Amino acid sequence: xxxxxxxxxxxxxxxxxxxxxxxxxxxxxxxxxxxxxxxxxxxxxxxxxxxxxxxxxxxxxxxxxxxxxxxxxxxxxxxxxxxxxxxxxxxxxxxxxxxxxxxxxxxxxxxxxxxxxxxxxxxxxxxxxxxxxxxxxxxxxxxxxxxxxxxxxxxxxxxxxxxxxxxxxxxxxxxxxxxxxxxxxxxxxxxxxxxxxxxxxxxxxxxxxxxxxxxxxxxxxxxxxxxxxxxxxxxxxxxxxxxxxxxxxxxxxxxxxxxxxxxxxxxxxxxx
Amino acid sequence: xxxxxxxxxxxxxxxxxxxxxxxxxxxxxxxxxxxxxxxxxxxxxxxxxxxxxxxxxxxxxxxxxxxxxxxxxxxxxxxxxxxxxxxxxxxxxxxxxxxxxxxxxxxxxxxxxxxxxxxxxxxxxxxxxxxxxxxxxxxxxxxxxxxxxxxxxxxxxxxxxxxxxxxxxxxxxxxxxxxxxxxxxxxxxxxxxxxxxxxxxxxxxxxxxxxxxxxxxxxxxxxxxxxxxxxxxxxxxxxxxxxxxxxxxxxxxxxxxxxxxxxxxxxxxxxxxxxxxxxxxxxxxxxxxxxxxxxxxxxxxxxxxxxxxxxxxxxxxxxxxxxxxxxxxxxxxxxxxxxxxxxxxxxxxxxxxxxxxxxxxxxxxxxxxxxxxxxxxxxxxxxxxxxxxxxxxxxxxxxxxxxxxxxxxxxxxxxxxxxxx
Numbered sequence: 132x133x134x135x136x137x138x139x140x141x142x143x144x145x146x147x148x149x150x151x152x153x154x155x156x157x158x159x160x161x162x163x164x165x166x167x168x169x170x171x172x173x174x175x176x177x178x179x180x181x182x183x184x185x186x187x188x189x190x191x192x193x194x195x196x197x198x199x200x201x202x203x204x205x206x207x208x209x210x211x212x213x214x215x216x217x218x219x220x221x222x223x224x225x226x227x228x229x230x231x232x233x234x235x236x237x238x239x240x241x242x243x244x245x246x247x248x249x250x251x252x253x254x255x256x257x258x259x260x261x262x263x264x265x266x267x268x269x270x271x272x273x274x275x276x277x278x279x280x281x282x283x284x285x286x287x288x289x290x291x292x293x294x295x296x297x298x299x300x301x302x303x304x305x306x307x308x309x310x311x312x313x314x315x316x317x318x319x320x321x322x323x324x325x326x327x328x329x330x331x332x333x334x335x336x337x338x339x340x341x342x343x344x345x346x347x348x349x350x351x352x353x354x355x356x357x358x359x360x361x362x363x364x365x366x367x368x369x370x371x372x373x374x375x376x377x378x379x380x381x382x383x384x385x386x387x388x389x390x391x392x393x394x395x396x397x398x399x400x401x402x403x
Numbered sequence: 404x405x406x407x408x409x410x411x412x413x414x415x416x417x418x419x420x421x422x423x424x425x426x427x428x429x430x431x432x433x434x435x436x437x438x439x440x441x442x443x444x445x446x447x448x449x450x451x452x453x454x455x456x457x458x459x460x461x462x463x464x465x466x467x468x469x470x471x472x473x474x475x476x477x478x479x480x481x482x483x484x485x486x487x488x489x490x491x492x493x494x495x496x497x498x499x500x501x502x503x504x505x506x507x508x509x510x511x512x513x514x515x516x517x518x519x520x521x522x523x524x525x526x527x528x529x530x531x532x533x534x535x536x537x538x539x540x541x542x543x544x545x546x547x548x549x550x551x552x553x554x555x556x557x558x559x560x561x562x563x564x565x566x567x568x569x570x571x572x573x574x575x576x577x578x579x580x581x582x583x584x585x586x587x588x589x590x591x592x593x594x595x596x597x598x599x600x601x602x603x604x605x606x607x608x609x610x611x612x613x614x615x616x617x618x619x620x621x622x623x624x625x626x627x628x629x630x631x632x633x634x635x636x637x638x639x640x641x642x643x644x645x646x647x648x649x650x651x652x653x654x655x656x657x658x659x660x661x662x663x664x665x666x667x668x669x670x671x672x673x674x675x676x677x678x679x680x681x682x683x684x685x686x687x688x689x690x691x692x693x694x695x696x697x698x699x700x701x702x703x704x705x706x707x708x709x710x711x712x713x714x715x716x717x718x719x720x721x722x723x724x725x726x727x728x729x730x731x732x733x734x735x736x737x738x739x740x741x742x743x744x745x746x747x748x749x750x751x752x753x754x755x756x757x758x759x760x761x762x763x764x765x766x767x768x769x770x771x772x773x774x775x776x777x778x779x780x781x782x783x784x785x786x787x788x789x790x791x792x793x794x795x796x797x798x799x800x801x802x803x804x805x806x807x808x809x810x811x812x813x814x815x816x817x818x819x820x821x822x823x824x
Binding site (some may be wrong): 209 | 636637705707708709710711712713714715716717718721725726730
């Protein structure tokens with residue numbers, strides 16, 4: 132398979148990643164254009180399995196754009212063009228054999244603003260498994276709902292009111308509901324686009340704990356504006372600046388010993 | 404503490420004056436708004452009062468009580484006119500001359516013999532007996548009883564001569580001429596005789612027409628709106644289509660009538676005056692309204708809902724049918740019902756396809772000749788008889804009743820299905 136060889140023959144990639152941890156997703160020279168405007172100028176990133184990759188950088192640097200490339204959410208944006216290669220398990224997700232709908236079931240997404248469906252808590256979680264035919268019968272579906280809510284740490288708070296609307300929960304609960312909804316379809320990768328930016332510190336702490344637990348079963352990519360959050364939840368961090376990926380390394384390395392001047396400037400708060 | 408600094412700008416007299424000016428402007432604006440509202444409601448009240456005061460009498464109709472002897476031979480000859488006249492003459496034994504009898508004949512509706520015939524057909528056992536029956540009085544008698552023809556005018560300028568008035572007074576005194584609820588208005592089709600005319604034919608015609616309109620324009624309109632809003636690429640072709648749809652909504656309705664005449668009658672050879680064609684034309688007319696309101700409703704669904712559905716792997720169609728469309732439904736329903744209400748009140752396009760016709764029969768199918776409520780009003784308003792004036796107003800009241808009902812339904816449905824997030 133040509134994609135596979137291409138990924139493995141990149142000497143840089145081989146040198147910088149520990150060989151023991153396989154790459155779940157790989158981005159090679161990803162360029163994104165909105166009409167004539169170029170938003171990403173050739174991004175190269177490896178996303179390792181069962182690790183949390185944090186994308187940091189000043190506003191408008193292309194973190195969210197890159198995140199949305201990973202499950203082809205940019206397909207829905209008019210005039211958006213993606214070049215380069217993004218592979219999931221060695222397979223080009225923009226290739227002919229991959230269907231965007233199928234891909235989004237494998238690569239789930241949690242958005243900046245909690246966006247539960249205006250339906251019951253139960254239906255919010257059950258919707259994905261239902262449309263993907265993952266549960267046959269009522270009991271199995273109940274089980275999926277319960278398990279998803281438990282993994283999202285929301286079960287104890289909502290188990291007595293599963294029939295009440297999901298929009299009636301607090302902001303933090305809504306966001307955990309959205310995470311539960313995303314994991315209900317058993318994705319392999321979960322993308323989180325500033326999942327805590329609309330939440331208070333306590334709800335944020337909840338979500339951060341949750342991310343750490345979810346890492347065991349899922350590969351997570353998180354966009355965040357909060358440097359402390361990146362330091363707390365991630366193992367790998369990528370710093371974006373003006374559509375470029377400046378550097379990507381172990382989180383500890385980035386925060387203690389950044390190689391690039393711009394990275395240092397950003398994490399020490401000189402700009403951004 | 405010493406006050407050393409001079410008063411700031413915000414405490415100065417100059418500023419206080421400006422502040423007063425701002426409040427005055429706000430007060431004047433409110434007064435203007437209230438005045439506009441008062442004027443609008445006054446016009447509405449005048450309109451409704453005028454219609455109701457002219458029309459409420461149409462819900463009553465003068466009826467004559469007769470003791471008819473259903474002679475077997477006369478029934479076999481179907482000479483019901485003679486049976487009725489005999490019974491009427493019996494009430495006035497003193498009138499024996501031909502002129503006097505003719506005056507009496509004119510008291511009864513020309514449709515009275517048919518009423519009696521229908522009664523006999525319904526219950527043949529009454530032949531050979533004497534029965535008390537109520538038949539409609541002539542519309543002029545009815546109008547006189549309602550006080551619409553002044554009795555003080557000189558006889559030569561009156562519709563009813565002295566002899567007739569005397570007979571009416573005598574019957575009223577005896578209780579054989581009374582006002583009763585006008586069931587004919589709600590059960591009959593059109594007629595040249597006001598007392599036999601009803602709007603049921605027009606109501607059925609309107610219902611059939613609206614049914615065709617709804618069955619065509621709602622699915623096509625909603626599907627078009629969903630495609631344009633959710634699936635179509637935004638390029639110059641879809642821009643062109645959008646501009647055209649917006650323009651079509653503003654096209655005078657008579658143009659749609661001409662189009663219907665040329666296409667449905669001229670080219671496809673569909674029957675004239677049929678609710679089918681009326682419905683087709685109305686569907687063309689309502690389609691842009693429904694498309695525009697459905698697009699607005701779809702646009703108002705927050706994009707985060709679409710992202711949420713797409714993000715867990717729903718296909719674009721599932722996203723639309725499971726999430727976007729249900730959330731847009733209240734808006735779509737409102738737009739649809741308002742479009743339907745507009746179609747219900749529309750006359751002009753129907754003029755072109757022959758639905759302005761004198762049709763006595765109640766339509767039974769989509770291809771029967773029919774007319775609709777507003778057209779019926781238009782035709783009655785054209786009739787010179789005094790009795791049709793009040794029936795015109797009554798028909799307007801019924802049409803308004805239907806419109807209020809539909810708009811009320813729109814409000815109810817919007818409230819019922821509206822969801823907050």
